[in-house]
Amino acid sequence: MAVLEATREQRSYPEPAPTVVIRPTRGWAFLDVRELWAHNELIYFLAARNIKVRYKQAAIGIVWAVLQPLAMMAVFTLFFGRLANLPSAGVPYPLFAFAGLLPWQLFSRAITESTNSLIMHQRLITRVYFPRIIIPMSVTLAALVDFAISAVLLLGLMLAFGFRPGAAVVWLPLFVLLLLLTAFGVGFWLSALNVEFRDVAQAMPFLSQLWLFVTPVVYPSSLVPAQWRVLYGLNPMAGVVEGFRWALLGAGPAPGPMLAVSSAVAVGLFVSGIAWFRRRERTFVDVVG
């Protein structure tokens, strides 16, 4: 007890270090990981809220998370697989499409919802302090739930088609990481840009369509002429989708230089996305509020 008193005595000594120092900041800043960690529960609650709210008013609720990718797969199979007769790297087309849709849907949801996220949470950011980057982050993390559901579906489909993942599946976590880096990075960029330029949200449907077509979701990247394939890898989602197919279905060759390019771009997007976001976040409240 005496020891406890003594420490307390020392703590209330007139000039302890301030808990918070507020001053104008300048220049570039990177992620304050410690502060982010202190808010880990907020990230969780915001992500959980996104998920709950999304399905709360829907009559069939979470079933949509199952229906959406299946419906997409059916449409793609009919139009691209049957009618357009696109090749599918020796895998049944539905399976081929679904393995591509799995990462694609996470990415597309993450970037679409990130774009609007800061505007949507305008009241929050003008009333309470927390690291702003939590907002686009929680959107992407919420999309992980649908991703997990789709992953289970894909497993079921593989069984139905008599596919068993090979040894390459051990690489899957790497591709998931690559996917997340890309989704976070693009999400940070777009959410911060949309605060200043609402044009971003307007261009979003088009951007996401375009991005789908430059990503090998409905077709294999082998359709792209070999000499262009490394350039094609500049789209990090190309590396991700090809990687998913290779790791899960053993479709196509093991990704080589294209993957290296994709990884470099993904890391670049992630790092620059954080830096840009952190630089612009100082004025978010003044612009949004």
Place this chain on the structure above:
Amino acid sequence: MAGVAVRAEGLSKRYRIGQRVPYKTIRDTLAGAISAPFRWSPTVLKRSAVRNGDQNAIWALKDISFEVGVGEVVGLIGRNGAGKSTLLKILSRITEPTEGVAQLYGRVGSLLEVGTGFHPELTGRENVYLNGAILGMKRSEIDRKFDDIVAFAETEKFLDTPVKHYSSGMFMRLGFAVAAHLDPEILLVDEVLAVGDVAFQRKCLDKIRDVARSGRTVLFVSHQMNSIRKLCDRGIWLESGYVRHSGPIGDVINAYEASLASPVRERGKGGATNGAAQFVGWEIVEPHTDQLNVLDTQGPMTVKVILEVHRHIRHGVHGIALWNTDDQLIWAWATDGLDLPPGTHAFLCNLPGLPVKPGAYSWQVSLKSDGQLVDDWHCVPQMIIATAPLADPRDNWSGLLNIPCRFDVLEERRS
């Protein structure tokens, strides 16, 4: 006083006019880029605007310095736009200062709004956790305080109902309850008491008083001088972004109110004037209290409006109107045939009573001369009606009027 809790040195906040006004579109930036091709980048554009355009910037706060000791309760007062809210936003780290430093010693809780982050589709229980996390509580902490929060909010029965089905009163109570259990060492409160019914306001005030008594530091913004006087030890009076006066709360409030009672209207603010005459102040002269904009009794009342006439007004028409915060016209009156020589005039309006429900109201006064508008003023400060509610105070959907009712049941015909 056991050390410092908050120390601000030279805090300033500049808003570029236009920075507060919405976002820009890419077209605007492109247009800017075409006219200034070597500066293409939003950052550069913004910087250059700040650098070469002081006329484009307003200082919401300028060089604010003060210290608040641990356990002190400080009231921030001042008119709308004086910078009180901006100061709280800086101290809560919502926005950055343009210059200056603030140091805070202890966990900060800010209550700038009740129910921030509440989602209408989520249940009361889910919102308590979400709101708690937003305000900076740990999940375990919320678990521990959950029952207290719910008891304080008196919403036990509706915990698993989405809050969109709550009455506005319940919503407010639940929102405040979460914030009230934050247990910060430094609490920043902004005018949350302006919402909700009187019973709720009293409860909030009591809770803030408890926090203050338990040795916590509180910075409190309000327009209700009664609350400030009761709660605070010290006052800081902000005007146009500067500290006008600070010291013991009684002195600061007296000085502030004296400034409101004397001709206070800022030049060219709050309406049109053609210079022939200008409204410069208003007050409630009967019943007379030390707060000239607060009416806290039923019965007859008199409002005085002061007009400074610079050029002789002939065939003057004076209008006076009372509005509520929803911009509903409550009452209006006009007088014509006024002949006012240069000098200061007082218009007195005597009413048998103003039986409207408690809350904030604004007077609007206008003067025409020979059919031409001379002045039109939305009076500041607002009038606060603080009479006891005669209707059911449990919710704030009790209508516009605050009048007693005698209710009888008569049997007209037996069947």
